[in-house]
Amino acid sequence: MMQSLPVPPLAVAPMEGLTGFPFRRVHARLFGGAESYWIPFVTPTALPRFTDRQMRELRPEINEGFRAVPQLLTRRSQDFIWAAKALAKMGYDEVNLNLGCPAGTVVAKGKGSGFLREPYALNDFLTDIFSADLPIAISVKTRVGFADEDEFDRLCGIYSRYPMKSLTIHPRLKTDQYKGTVRLGTLDRVYASLPMPVGYNGDIVTPADCFAATDRYPNLAHVMIGRALMADPALLRKIRGGPAATLDELETFRHALFESYLDAFGSLKNTMMRMKEYWFYQLSLFDESEKPGKAIFKAKTLEDFETAVRTVMAECPLRTDARMGWYKPL
Ligand SMILES: Cc1cc2nc3c(=O)[nH]c(=O)nc-3n(C[C@H](O)[C@H](O)[C@H](O)COP(=O)(O)O)c2cc1C
Known part of the structure; x- marks a missing residue:
């Protein structure tokens, strides 16, 4: 008889153009199975106000019926701080910082995975936002480095100083974009030493992949799934022991x-x-x-x-x- 394995919290990855509100609403209604849906990043500007376009994704009403986690892409702490406060006012209990986006235009501005190249500036940014006494929990989504896996030890040293709700790790470098296989060796090296709750993200396509991740990394805060959920909207249900999609x-x-x-x-x-x-x-x-x-x-x-x-x-x-x-x- 098959033994049922403990199911980790399951998070739907933020994916610009794919997991926007039209997808979130329909997926939550027809398949569900996610503890949280992460909203693709919004970029707050110096003008302390979300645009109408950004509000379409962030409006609490549009995200009703499931837990949604908004994500910010910025390297200016003042902009993160006003936006996090505004999100708290809307009723969100968590805001995520994007340190993974590999897009050229984003990286050129030192944002997303571009921020990973500047550990001192990143540390200052984190000091600012974590000392701002924000009425909302902060989590971080990161890659394991910009161009070299060795960068991750130093980055983890920085992340470990801050009381983040979770650190979601996509074990690729910026230079990998989304290519090649995930660099699990790097994550293996640091996993046990990380003091914060850690989420795993990357190349989970089947229930077996999900359980291989929870086996390899005990006590994961969540397993986050992106592209495979587009292929197979029943994936989360299957992980929970349910049937495949008909x-x-x-x-x-x-x-x-x-x-x-x-x-x-x-x-x-x-x-x-x-x-x-x-x-x-x-x-x-x-x-x-x-x-x-x-x-x-x-x-x-x-x-x-x-x-x-x-x-x-x-x-x-x-x-x-x-x-x-x-x-x-x-
Ligand atoms: C089209 C596309 C858009 C993405 N947009 C975002 C985003 O807005 N924020 C983010 O943190 N990651 C974004 N990602 C990365 C995913 O969240 C995830 O880290 C990546 O797809 C690896 O997970 P997977 O193998 O389960 O798909 C995007 C990925 C793709 C393919």
């Missing part, structure tokens, strides 16, 4: 997601673009889907798009677990 469920899910995007954007073009991004991952839950899947991305009209999706769903065998179809070597 074709009917996937059909209902994709229609609800489409409606949710259309409702949010009011534009068919934008909706189709987002649905294509979703299908980039979802194809990995189907075997032999590469060739028929191409028509999905080529589709210019809704009719062509629907025909291509229906072909994949009708002709490609549905898998129980997704493949890591998005893997790229370093």
Whole structure:
């Protein structure tokens, strides 16, 4: 008989363009299973006010029915502080600092993983925000370094000085982007010495991957999952011992997601673009889907798009677990 393993808290990763509110709401309603949904980053500016566009993601009403954790991308402590206070006022109990984004424009400004290159400035920033007596818990999401795994020891020395709610670690370097395999050796080296609750994030695709992580890293604060949840919206349910997604469920899910995007954007073009991004991952839950899947991305009209999706769903065998179809070597 299969023994049921203890399930860690499960967090849905923040992914700009993928886990925005249209996805969060539909996923929470139709599949659920997440302790928290992390909101893709917003960048607070010196003007101490969120823009209307940012508020669309942050409005408490839009995140009702599940626990949402907002994330800030900044290197200016004053901006972090006003934004954290504003988020606390909206009712959020945690705010996350993004120290992982590898995008060129972000890194060039010393933000996201770009901040990892400046340990002194990062330490000053953390001193400022943790001594501001904020009415909200602060957590951090980080990579293991900018260009070299050895950087992580020093970064951990800095993180360990602050009373963060959790440190979520994606064991890649900025220079890896999202390529290659996760650098577990680096995490192995420091894990036992980290004093704060630690979350693991990276390349969890199946329930077995999740349990391998909890086995390797005891007492994880959470396991955070991103891309594989796009491929397989039932992944969290499966980790909890539930069944894999059926074709009917996937059909209902994709229609609800489409409606949710259309409702949010009011534009068919934008909706189709987002649905294509979703299908980039979802194809990995189907075997032999590469060739028929191409028509999905080529589709210019809704009719062509629907025909291509229906072909994949009708002709490609549905898998129980997704493949890591998005893997790229370093
Ligand atoms: C399209 C895309 C957008 C992302 N946006 C964010 C973001 O806004 N904030 C963040 O901390 N990480 C972001 N990430 C990184 C993910 O949160 C996560 O760390 C990464 O995908 C690895 O986890 P996974 O292997 O489970 O997908 C993004 C990743 C992708 C692919």
